Amino acid sequence: MTVTMSRSLYPKILPYQQEWLSVDDEHQLYIEQSGNVNGTPVMYLHGGPGAGCSENYRRYFDPEKYRIILFDQRGCGRSIPSPSLNNNDLxxxxxxxxxxxxxxxxxKMLLCGGSWGATLALAYGIAHPSKVLAFILRxxxxxxxxxxxxLYRPDGAAKFFPEYYQDFLSILSEQEQLDPLRSYQNHLSSANELAVTAASKAWYLWELRLSSIEHQHIDKNHITDQHQALCMAKISAHFFANASELTANYLLDQISRVTHLPAIILHGRYDMICQLYVAYQLTKRWQNARLQILPCAGHSGFESQTIDAFCKAADTMAAFLDEQKQ
Incomplete structure (x- = not known):
């Protein structure tokens, strides 16, 4: 009998280069590189929007085979200024x-991302398909x-987490609860600093509680990085309240521009933020994509089954891309 061992993240590594790249008169992006400078370029796109990079994203990839590129998207994380909504759109x-x-x-590069990072990877691929080698999306x-x-109205995830959803609504008036997304955007753009802080914590807490099935009993004490919570809430609300291009099903309608490229798509069966049927719909239109449903995983990129699947996917893709070079 063959026993397959679960994979863990690669050991911690430090970047060999960190810099800030000016992309317009206002924004400078934090960029880091690690791994093998001569390896296959891989760019990992973080979620949110507004969440910023985690050093653990480096650890999905074999540092001997990959040139690993991470950056904080404009307006968040270590990018300057942060948080910022100015000139910040898809x-x-x-x-x-x-x-x-x-x-x-x-x-050309391997493009990877999870959640909003997967959204952005698809949007970039659609705009610049000739610059992408392949995708790993979660x-x-x-x-x-x-x-x-x-995610934000009472007939969805709220039915699975009614007490958490009530906490999410608690900062809103009865009238504001009729349109939570727009109301949160208004609170987060307020001049009242206390109101903005309360709204950002409540927004971030709702998403944290939905993200993992391995970690329960998450409360406000788990929000230790107020800057991250503020970036996540302000930028997410800004994007989602003004997402006319995306809400019109833009990505799925344009997906034929990348379907010639290989993709590994990972999705937790119990993902309560991003629903599995969306990944299923996407894969049905993408003949070169392989959907792997993770039977005991939720949304977080750092649950044990997701780590195992992503590291194996990165190894598989490294071998495939090496073969393509020969």
Whole structure:
């Protein structure tokens, strides 16, 4: 009998280069590189929008085989200024990726991301398919109105987590609760600093509680990085309340521009933020994509089954891309 061992993250590594790249008169992007400078370029796109990079994203990839590129998207994390909503939209983020690629002298790259990072990876691929080698995507989110309604209105995830959803609504008046997304955007753009802090914590807590089936009893004490919570809440609300291009099903309608490229798609069966049927719909239109449903995983990229699947996917893709070079 063959026993397959579960994979853990690669050992911690430090970047060999960190820099800030100016992309317009206002924004500078934090960029880091680690691993093998001569390896296959891989760019990992973080979620949110607004969550910023985790050093653990480096650890999905074999540092001997990959040139690992992480960056904080404009307006969040270590990018400057942060948080910032000015000139911050999907076309700008796609353009930022292209500028980073050009700045680093990369011809083509493996593009990876989870949740909003998967959204952004698809948007970049659709705009620049000739610059992508392949994709590894986790927790598919296409930004449609149905997905936003699932997350923020009472007939979706709220039915599974009614007490947590009530906490999410608690900072809103009865009238504001009729349109939580727009109401949160108003609170988060308030001049009242206390109101903004309360709203950002409540927004971030709702998502944290939905993200993992391995970690329970998450409360406000788990929000230890107020800057991250503020970036996540302000930028997510800004994008989702003004997501007309995405909510019109733009990504799925344009997916034929990347379907010639190989993709490994990972999705937790119990993902309560990004629904599995969305990944299933996407894969049905993508003949070169392979969907792997993780039977005991939720949304987080750092649950044990997701770590195992992502590291194995990265190894599989490294071997495939090496073969393509020969």
């Amino acid at each position: 076309p700008a983020l796609v353009q930022d990726i292209e500028r980073i690629r050009q700045h680093l002298g990369i011809d 927790g598919i989110f296409l930004g449609t109105q149905a997905e936003l309604d699932w």
